[in-house]
Amino acid sequence: MIKLGITGGIGSGKSYVSRLLESWGIPVYDTDREAKRLTLTHPEIRRELIALLGEEVYCGQQLNKTLLAGCLFASRAHAERVNHIIHPRVYEDFLLWADGLKQQGRELVGMESAILFESRFDRAVDRVLMVYAPLEIRISRAMERDGVPEERVRERIAAQMDEELKCKRADFILTNDGINPVEPQLGQIIQELGCIKACK
Incomplete structure (x- = not known):
């Protein structure tokens, strides 16, 4: 089994990516x-x-x-x-959840976490997918979604780990900027994970 960590900052669209995976039959653990x-x-x-x-x-x-x-x-x-x-x-609950799915024959599961690296949840997964979006797009999405002012969103973003650092630590980067379609990128990543699994 491959355990895929899914992370990204506020407004990046990581939950959207998780829902796509679930619609494709891949279980995702929402931390x-x-x-x-x-x-x-x-x-x-x-x-x-x-x-x-x-x-x-x-x-x-x-x-x-x-x-x-x-x-x-x-x-x-x-x-x-x-x-x-x-x-x-x-962390323990995720491992038990993933092990149960492994016993059922599942080959791939996900873990969604905004603080994957900060919480050290990345130690529980095999690969990390970073969902990236430009800052201004993230701010606009979060303001619309949560109904909060821009200043509050910027404060929340400032309190999180730097996006560029997350990108450097991730195995895959998916760009969710409203221009590059998400599904083909995610499909390619899933294919690559299949190749990784075959090569192990």
Whole structure:
């Protein structure tokens, strides 16, 4: 089995690429969605977050998102402490998920993560696909999608890992600029992954 990491900055279109893969029958693990699920259901995450932030971090079966966000944005050190609790469990959950699909005979699965390198999730995958789009296009897409002002989008982008550095670390770069069609690029990458697998 080949595990493909899918990453890209805000507004790059990585979720669109993931949906395309799923429409082609390739399962994709969404780390954002699964992190939210695990934060609510994983007993060790719950225990450690309560130890860090107090009982009020959970309201019954719901997460106190305001309290958690306040901790995450208070400082880099606080964010690292929370991420140290959640990210290793997401990493483990992905490997279990992928192993289950491998047992079913799946040859390719994906992992979508905006912070693939920052969270070190790249260690869990065999190849990395970077979805790239020019900055101004990304800003415009994020403003329209999230209904937030340009300044807020730029702040979020500045807090992420540099796009050029991500491109250097990726095995494949897919350009989603509204000019180059995405599907042929993705199809070519899947073909190349097939060649990689055959050569192993």
